[in-house]
Amino acid sequence: MKNFNLRDFGAGIWERSNRYQRVAIVLVTITLAALLPFAGASFLATPVAAYDAVLVYPVAIFVLMSLGLNIVVGKSGMLDLGYVAFFAIGAYTNGLLSMHTGLNTWEIMPIGIGAAMFAGVLLGIPTLRLRGDYLAIVTLGFGEIIRIVALNVSWTNGPNGISGIQMPPPILGKEFALDDQKLFFWVVLVMILLTIWMIRRLTVRRPGRAWEAIRQDEDAAELMGVPTLKYKIWSFTLGAAIGGAAGVLYAAKNLFISPEMFTLNVSILILACVVFGGIGNIWGVILGGAILGYLPDRIRFISDARLLVFGLVLVVVMNFRPDGLLPRKKREKALVKKGASA
Amino acid sequence: MFTVFIDQFWQLTISGIALGFIYVLIALGYTMVYGVLRMINFANSEIFMWGTFGAIVASRDLFGYNQTSEPAHGAKLALVLFIQLFASMAFAGLTAVTVEFVAYRRLRAKGTNRLATLISAIGMSMVLSEVMRLLTASRPVGSPRILEKVILVEVWGAQIRLDTLITIMAAGAIFIILERFVKLSRMGKAIRAVSMNEDAAKLMGINLNRVITTTFLVGGLATGAAGFFYITVYEYTKFNIGFTMGLAAFTAAVIGGIGNIRGAFFGGVSLGLAEVYASAILGTQWKSVTIFIVLVLVLLFKPSGLFGEAVTQTRA
């Protein structure tokens, strides 16, 4: 037990499984996740907030955003403190198009993602030459600029925000309901699965290697022929796309958005999810997003000291598990085994 | 659009400089720590906030001033202000050292990734601001007026008020003292040695922990002094004021070139001016946007800030 390590334990099971067992593991995991909304009566119940609503936002949407931010911060090592900007762009795209056009959520989704990606490219081209903390402050500024613009121009309704955003149209004949958010949770779950699929695809191939090289030594990477700026912009843009998708979903779930929902705190919280769970490791990041999204609502019984406890948890966990709950995989052991058998 | 700017130019300039000097001192807190650890001390904004409460505790609880008291005069004025300054610096200095101890030390000993430290510091700043929120029941706290805000002279339509003058002069003096400390004292030299090359400094027999604690302390003292001036000028504080001031000061530090003390000075003053000018010309709601655009422009041409060293890793 002394050397028990959840990450290696999980990786070990995976490595030892054959193709069919792996499919089974994936299916069981997805099923368990999909059944989460039915666990509302268990110890998971949230005291004040509606359990199934909490599962959608913050939990699932935080997980989605954490996965997106992880591409930027975890995979390619760029510190982005303005991730909320893309979330806001997605949400406002939904809000504005819902207000002015008859488009529904699923029709708006690609537009929202596109708008966020466009913003990502626009911000990325001039600023991604900057490094480390300089990039951090510039992205932070960008996040604030988006919020302040939304607050001060008339076509976003300023501080009043946009209300009356339409609920998504029924899926497979099933209606979205305000008092039962299971369907919405499953929709976000599908988005999360798509994102995981995308990230896994990319990480094992060229883009993943390029990001990994950039994260570890940007100059060496470029001298080894990696077009660093291009891949950094791709990373930034993909992160933006996921943030934008999360924003569209959030607006559709919330039905009302206003600038005060898109403060720097959101960026910081999502970054905390990424680092807390295990930066660079998809499963860690998912765990981080789920825990940090869920925790504040679970501990509402300590009402006033909630944020204090939240802060303490961050400090304590970071001090004892600086690489997060499920750290980045150290693939060596697993690979050696595989290489030996091959 | 420009009428206010032209009309009130000198007044705006003086206000901007006074505000800028407060930023300078907070920026020092960021820049000192950054210089040594290469890390953003995210909790510095809350260290500032605790500093402001130091000044209030001193005047209210030590000297029994309240909102309706008459301002102090003569020797008593000097005494109260001095004790307030001391209290602010002590509060902030202690907070800073605590932050270092709780949020940084263990992680640094492990030599771990920077982001863990960043999140640890963010957690710590949440704790600091929440503790103060609970202590003050989320309410704003007013400071008794100690210093009467006499208008000394008017030049070109600009008023030079006593508090403005004191802020500029005293903050300037504190800045110079700290700058000299880092430049000339033994400990200051050790701090600079560590910021240039940690490993080499260790080999030279410098006690790293002591240097880092001192750096946090000195940064905390500067930030605390800023808290005192803030209270003297605005006579108001709240558990959440740290965020805005901290963000502005951090931006100032970056514009100047984070890690560079002279950069913090230049960045702070120019940020104060930029903020006031932008507010006058474009409207106060656009001040942050203007500042960030200026920041991006500066970084595009000088990727490490105006006084910063180049961070290109290629020295192969």
Added chain:
Amino acid sequence: MNKKIKASAAIVAAIALSFGAFATTSASAATKTFTLAYQGPLSGGEASTGIDEQNGVKYAIKVFEAANPGYKINLVSVDDEGDPAVASKVAPGVGTNTKIIGLIGPAYSGATIASLPYYKAGNLTVISPSATRVSLTDPKSPTAKSDYGRPIFHRVVATDDKQGPALAKFATAGNTAAKVFVFDDQSSYAVPLRGYVEAALKNVKGATLVGGDSVPNTTTDFSPTIAKIKSAGANVVIYTGYYSQAAVFVKQLRDSGSTATFAGGDGVFNQQFAVLAGKAGEGAKLTGVAGLADVDPKIEADFKAKIGVSSGVYAVESIDAANIFLSGIKNGKTTRAAMNKWVKSYNFKGIAGANIKFNQHGDISEGGFAGFLVTGGTLVNKGPVA
């Protein structure tokens, strides 16, 4: 202890903390127990408003329970932090919790709009003591489809479009050549109110609007705004934001040597404004609705005895709102549907003396704003501003 074990222990502790026991209140069979809820900011930066209001609700419940033995009222605290994002998280739970038969709140308009869909779905009647945004009760507003709260939304507070003219009028009273400067704090309360004030100024004889600004509510340095005021030569300055910023501003205004009249709305209308602003606050003109101490010092004394602190903002409104539900319970309206009918037909005197009766949109027909003058550190009622 081994490092790993220590680390795991820390995590276990953190998780144990989060999954630990949480208190649930169970009803005792002997007394009749009913559940109401209060929604507003109980933590976070706006917490003081919510705590003050909730104290009013708690006071009303205490008084009711003392007068009606055999009734026990559970109060569910719904903390939305005054933040629409949080509100939309907590509201679904409240909406589906059918034990709750009435809700006092939400305190803020943004949080109200975010919560409304869930309460409409659950037919939960709400009475807000302080959500003043016009669109909540205006079927003709462009955002009526989502904001209009009928049939469940009610409020015992007058709206921004009533306050705007009152504030414009009161601020410029006695000034035949008022040059007015209006600014807001960028909040969803202050920006629309500024609009109503500016619109109303056109109808005030002799008054001209000479300038304005929009100052983020985290600002403490108002020198650019003051420069604008001086440059515009304004002699009346109206701030539509909240009291703490107002106090900081008015001090700086006076220190700059300006003698312009300072005026503010019910966001500034708070005893704390006078305390924080000190001498600089003297002569400030504020519009608001009389507080509990002003309405009846005896009730205020009783309030302090029962709750332990002085009443705060919107205490009167909170007590009134709670009383509407409590009297419904007394009259056997113990389902959401029955309660909704009761509230719709409610027609009794509130503690301030005026009749409370809701029109079809959920607004009270009576009630308006009074003008207050800060004199000697207190807010002195100068009578209603018609």
Added chain:
Amino acid sequence: MSKVLLKLENLTMKFGGVTALNEVNLEVREGEILALIGPNGAGKTTVFNVITGVYQATSGSVTFDGHNLAGRKRFQITGLGVARTFQNIRLFGDMTTLENVITATDVHKKSGLVGALFGTPRARREEKENRAKAHEILQFIGIDEYADRLAKNLPYGVQRRLEIARAMGTSPKLLLLDEPAAGFNPQEKVELGATIKKVRDAGYTVLLIEHDMSLIMGISDRVAVLDFGTKIADDSPAVVQNDPRVIEAYLGVPADAS
């Protein structure tokens, strides 16, 4: 005489007031091993940095295989066929040995993000080619047994070799080796010398910075000497070894004074 692969003409590099390279002319011919030597601070690594695009030359030109390299991005220069190693090892430590090389082999591949995402036939084929080629190179350098180890956990000597393998991954025509034998014992140096020769014989051209004279004399076809940013000699090893200016530069005294 074989064709000139790389040509530096009147190359000058100034940092502020310091002249790191002064009017340097140098030719590297196809298929040779050219050693670039000189005392510390002579500007050797600066030459590498200018060739690979890390620095933009103050004046003068770098022509590689008919292309003027001025103004080209670093990864483009690598794409043209110039690859380098680093004096202070700069591997991607958290990647395996194999992945380090594959990252480099990517440079000539066409498939990008979209291909990777949808697993297009081309992307799959290129992945396979990459893997095969990387193993081939690792075998060639003799470190294939370490293929699945994380680079940061490799023994020092293997890391040095992996630097070369990674550079070879980009299929360069010209290989720039920056002190590849630094920290090696004599036995290791001999082995490395053999490897470098083997690399040259496999068709690569090598430009080498090295301090160890015996290694240089053993393997290089030509030796160029830099001193204070100026080229002071450029000839066969035997000639350079006896050049009085070179001896002076190394010993700090005129050769005839001793």
